[in-house]
Amino acid sequence: MAEDRFALRPGERRLGFDPAAHPRAQLTFIGRIRSSWGPENCPKNLMRARDSGQTATVEIDLPYRAGLEGIAPGDRVLLLYWMDHAPRDLIRQVPRHRPEGAGVFALRSPARPNPVSLAAVVCTAIDHAAGRMQIDAIDCYDGTPLLDIKPWLPTVDIPPDTITSG
Amino acid sequence: MAEDRFALRPGERRLGFDPAAHPRAQLTFIGRIRSSWGPENCPKNLMRARDSGQTATVEIDLPYRAGLEGIAPGDRVLLLYWMDHAPRDLIRQVPRHRPEGAGVFALRSPARPNPVSLAAVVCTAIDHAAGRMQIDAIDCYDGTPLLDIKPWLPTVDIPPDTITSG
Numbered sequence: 001m002a003e004d005r006f007a008l009r010p011g012e013r014r015l016g017f018d019p020a021a022h023p024r025a026q027l028t029f030i031g032r033i034r035s036s037w038g039p040e041n042c043p044k045n046l047m048r049a050r051d052s053g054q055t056a057t058v059e060i061d062l063p064y065r066a067g068l069e070g071i072a073p074g075d076r077v078l079l080l081y082w083m084d085h086a087p088r089d090l091i092r093q094v095p096r097h098r099p100e101g102a103g104v105f106a107l108r109s110p111a112r113p114n115p116v117s118l119a120a121v122v123c124t125a126i127d128h129a130a131g132r133m134q135i136d137a138i139d140c141y142d143g144t145p146l147l148d149i150k151p152w153l154p155t156v157d158i159p160p161d162t163i164t165s166g
Numbered sequence: 167m168a169e170d171r172f173a174l175r176p177g178e179r180r181l182g183f184d185p186a187a188h189p190r191a192q193l194t195f196i197g198r199i200r201s202s203w204g205p206e207n208c209p210k211n212l213m214r215a216r217d218s219g220q221t222a223t224v225e226i227d228l229p230y231r232a233g234l235e236g237i238a239p240g241d242r243v244l245l246l247y248w249m250d251h252a253p254r255d256l257i258r259q260v261p262r263h264r265p266e267g268a269g270v271f272a273l274r275s276p277a278r279p280n281p282v283s284l285a286a287v288v289c290t291a292i293d294h295a296a297g298r299m300q301i302d303a304i305d306c307y308d309g310t311p312l313l314d315i316k317p318w319l320p321t322v323d324i325p326p327d328t329i330t331s332g
Contacts, residue, residue: 015229019194024311025248026189027280046322063181064279066257070272076325077271080282082191091232105243105315106236108322113230114193114313116246116282120325136326145190147280149271152325156212156274159242159286159318160302 013092029145031060050137060131076152083115179258185279195311197226216303226297242318249281
């Protein structure tokens with residue numbers, strides 16, 4: 001299994017070093033994501049996760065629970081989480097849906113120099129004291145470390161359609 | 167200046183510890199953001215930055231430039247960057263636009279346990295070999311460390327308007 005995941009496909013390229021060996025900043029974990037997913041059944045992206053109808057839960061560690069004040073059911077939020085199973089050195093990748101391949105920064109692969117994923121989801125229920133928030137869908141394994149929650153704002157989180165350069 | 171930034175306003179609360187003292191994962195920097203902004207003139211958010219008409223440039227370090235393959239002018243991308251000037255222990259904050267205050271996870275403040283910010287922007291020009299990408303706008307200081315670039319995808323990056331719980 002693991003060998004399969006880390007073997008290169010034709011056209012793929014490694015950095016030649018592990019970005020984790022060049023630490024410049026430290027992340028802490030504020031909680032965990034509880035999902036129905038593991039390596040054998042995890043949806044490829046958030047759209048497919050949503051289509052599955054499976055909800056998920058975010059568990060916030062005790063010191064950070066006061067940070068949930070102001071989040072209510074129906075709110076749209078961004079979750080940032082740490083893809084701790086992903087290799088960090090695949091600079092060019094060839095996903096099945098893109099057989100010509102592309103650079104990692106043109107792909108949403110979890111395998112990237114800094115494996116921070118983000119999901120735009122809906123808070124469907126929240127227990128502030130218990131530090132538990134139910135969300136409509138997620139596309140990561142059960143137990144994935146949580147880094148941040150931010151309100152999703154259409155005024156800043158939807159980029160313009162077109163920009164005239166110069 | 168610094169004292170002003172780190173003093174608590176009425177209603178604000180600290181964690182009582184520095185999240186940086188509890189590292190669980192390591193980030194590396196893949197480049198820097200070059201902007202027109204510093205502490206004295208930085209826009210409060212991306213919408214205001216866009217209104218200013220000031221563009222910005224992303225500089226990617228040599229080993230990571232191959233990761234830009236597939237990004238073209240006109241593409242909408244997400245940038246993740248490290249707010250290295252922000253305090254990490256303000257769990258409840260009282261911004262000027264929200265005098266009743268709120269938990270950090272209900273706010274887009276750069277001051278948060280893991281100070282990772284994100285911006286949904288437009289690539290207006292790109293030099294893959296030089297590792298330089300021009301973007302339409304950004305809301306961070308010149309020199310801010312860059313963590314990641316991802317394609318912005320409306321199918322996953324716009325959450326549903328409403329979700330029926332249960």
